[in-house]
Amino acid sequence: MGERAFVCFRYCLIAGAILLGISGAVVSIFAGYFIYQLHEYASLTPDNVCGSAATLLAMGVITCGIGWFVWQFLNFSNRGQVIIFAVTLTTITLIETSVGIWALVRHEQVDALPxxxxxxxxxxxxxxxxxxxxxxxxxxxxxxxxxxxxxxxxxxxxxxxxxxxxxxxxxxxxxxxxxxxxxxLVVLNRTKSILLHVFLLALCSVLLQVHNLEIPFIMNRYII
The missing domain is CATH 1.10.1450.10 (Tetraspanin)
Incomplete structure (x- = not known):
């Protein structure tokens, strides 16, 4: 029964790695588009509003790379590698949570230009x-x-x-x-809307990471 559960979780982890790579690519694309939108009317766009979107873009690229690396090279029977993967995924989740909070706080701070x-x-x-x-x-x-x-x-x-x-x-x-x-006024409202979308993108990514985190932690019980 334990061996069957291990095989099941192994395939779930492979599927999770593929999904991780795809989600990282999607996050990167949307974050890049949000950065473009924030720079499109830079004359009236408040300063320092691109930080959260830029960080989310970087995390998307990193997540995509990790998903590909896990799919190609991770030894699913090696407890140490599975733990490292889980810790890395936890770190990404915490960073993206911080990015979402950052975008939400910046959304409330956006004000008219002096x-x-x-x-x-x-x-x-x-x-x-x-x-x-x-x-x-x-x-x-x-x-x-x-x-x-x-x-x-x-x-x-x-x-x-x-x-x-x-x-x-x-x-x-x-x-x-x-x-x-x-x-x-129009650009300010548009900027707030973009920051809100950055927050929602980070939230969706975090929820997916939390779901993926469950697999390596459960799988770790079945590795000898």
Whole structure:
């Protein structure tokens, strides 16, 4: 009975190693995408919000590598190797738990940019980063930092601030309605949403690691 249980847990551990590698790859892909999203509108994105996603990306790559290593080289009848695998998996689980907490805490700390930086940011919005701002304003349906009034004193409000869904056919290219909300509020809400998704990704990964941890600890009883 003990030998049959050992064989059963051995195959479960192999399946767990494969699943571990796949989950690590998935975590890496999603974490990388979240980092890209946080950098997409870096002009208005608060500082130090990428740390949790970057750490989760690194842990995903490491987890993927560990899953491949276990599948290829782990001797499932060696108590020492099984214990090392369990300790490594426990360490990854604790780190990813910390990453999830970090993302959740940062989510609560995200706040608007200091007003002292607005002039500097807006100066770039109409010069060096003009194309980036045009993309941001048209995609997020916002205008300026706090609203269209930010463009007061400039030559013209960019077309990316125009709400084209309300344009009539006889306006001859004249914008009749501008986006009223500023981009800062939209980017802040977007950043909070991304951090919340980082937390959920870390939570899902931790739950999977905890499930995988049960197998080596149980299997260790049957190794002579």
């Amino acid at each position: 007003s002292t930086q607005h002039d500097e940011i807006f100066a770039l919005a109409i010069t060096d980063e003009k194309s980036t701002w045009n993309h941001m304003q048209s995609t997020l349906q916002c205008c300026g930092i706090d609203g269209p009034s930010d463009y007061r004193g400039t030559d013209a409000i960019p077309w990316s601030c125009c709400n084209t869904t309300n344009l009539a056919n006889d306006t001859e290219g004249i914008c009749t309605t501008l986006y009223k909300r500023g981009c800062q």
